Structures are given as structure tokens and as C-alpha cells.
Amino acid sequence: MADTPDTPENGSAAGNGAAATPPQISQRVLAQFIRDMSFENVLAQKGAPENPQPEVSIQVNLDAKKRGEETYEVSTKLKVTSKAKGQEAVLFLMELDYAGVFEIKGVPQEQLHAYLLIECPRMTFPFVRRIVADTTRDGGFPQVNLEPIDFVALYRADMARRLQAQRESQVEAEVDTSEPKPSDA
Template sequence: MADETNGAPKPEAPQPRLQILTQYIRDVSFENIAVQKGLVSEGKPEVRVGVNLDAQKRGDDRYEVALKVKVDSKLPEGPVFILELDYAGLFVVQNVPDEQLHPLLMIECPRLIFPYVRRVVGDLTRDGGYPPLNLEMIDFLSLYRAEIARRQGQAAAPAAQA
């Protein structure tokens, strides 16, 4: 395509690039409370899942994105198990505008590593003596939007009190 002012072609903008270099378990804990206390779990336990995200710059164009999952399983008699998993991916991100970098790191990167987190959680619960826990799919876009709204609400609260 020729530039109308001098006839020279316009240089093409470099394409955005996202690549997973590696992914790994940073930390994992499975506390099998019911078995340690000699409790026989009868019935279906209440399972609560909490998710947290973190992203850190790890050099030129490299970012570590961590997906932290905590699972609490309880029966009326008491806790069954507690699972905590800190799973991370190391990503190369290039040619992404600054205003799009944070959403990319907090939405797309966790979306890419989530299937592996799901497998690890299922394996840990199965190996702990329970049916495998298959985590529901997570809508990282909704989580991101909720966190942005929460931060904006916190920023507006002190201003309203003044």
C-alpha cells in the first residue's frame, strides 16, 4: 500500500506476540484432615473454591503469571480437606500496547494455563482418596472486570468521605 504523500509504502506495525515459555507448580499443599482425624466422610461435602491472580515482570518481554487456587471441602462434622495450589506460567509478550498489557496478563494468560491447573487439582483430590474435583470453567474476563470495579469503588470511597 503506497503512502499518498510520497509514494513510499507504510511500514507494517509489528504483530503482537504471546508465547508460553514454561508452566509449573510453584507451591502445592493438600491437607487430608478427615483421614488424619479418622473421620469417615459420609454424604456430599460443601466445596468452596477461591481463585487469585498475580503477574510480575521477569525481564525484557517476560512475565510470570500465577494462578492461585484454594479449595476447602467441609462436612457438617468438620473439614474434609484443604488444597492450595500456586501454579504459574512464564510468558513472552511482545508488541502489545501498554494499555492492553494488564488485561492480557490477567485474562488471556490465566485462560491458557487454567486447563493444567484443573488437571492438577483433579489429580491431587483423586490421589488424596476422594473423587477427582473437576473445577468449573472460570470466566477470567468477568473476574477482571469485577476487580477493576472493586478498585474503582475503593478509590471513590475515600474521596466521598472527604
């Protein structure tokens, strides 16, 4: 293989192409921890049908907040509910709030929100998955192995929901200001 000389045409930083190089992104996980967790074995407390077929539903919420100059805390909140198939009887309920503290450098400000809610939960997900599996198994149920979560789709759905809510509130504000108020005559 021949050496390619460093010229601006070959993508070298030697010429005017230096401004075109993207910033170097670095991310470090400073800490991970369970902020809050609960597991209710309703089956053992109240009783349920014998040998129920479990039907599991999972809700995921994400949250991020700034902690310092380049430090952010990202929280993954899961609610795992198992009901007896075809019935309303709850077998167990698990809630988990798992947080990670990240040092992030080089991400442009306009992309930071998406980065925090996509890349950071992706890094902590294997730990969340393990906690859910171990807790459900130790609670006397077949362990729940979470399927990989598409954090990009989750982020897009949340942004679409926020945009819709913003549009609805703008429409309500316009309606409130354009309708005359009845007088007390």
C-alpha cells in the same frame, strides 16, 4: 473466485491504510511451574462423618509481575475447600499457586494488564485443572473437575472492587481533611 487488487479501499497496506493495521501480537509460554502447593486431608487426620456429601468451594486469585523487557510471570492461586454438606466439618483443603512465564509482544501498554490477567491464565488453566483433579483423587476423594473459569468476568469484578476501594479511600481522605481537629484546651 476473482483476485481483488490491492487498493487502499480493499484494506491493502499499500496506501494510507498502513497506519490502521493493528499491531501483531505474539505470545510464547517460556515456562510453567508449581510455585507452592498443599493438600490437607482433614478427614483422615481428624475424622469426619461417615460417607459425607462433599460441598466444594473454590477461590481464585490472579497476580502478574514483570520479569524482563517483554517477559512476565502470571500466577493463578486457587484455594479449594471441601466441607461435609450442611456441616462445618472440613474434609480437605487444597491450595495451589501455579505460575507461567510468558514472552508477550505487540500488546498496547494500556491493554497489557487485562491481557496478562485474562489470556495468560486461560493458557495455563488446563494444567491447573489437571493438577487439582489428580491431587484430589490421589488424596482419597472424588476428583474435583474445575469448570472453565471466566477470566474476563473475574478481571472485571477485580477492577470494580479496586475502583470501589479507591473511591472509599478518597472519601475517607476528604473527610479527614475537612473535619476540624479538636484542640487540647
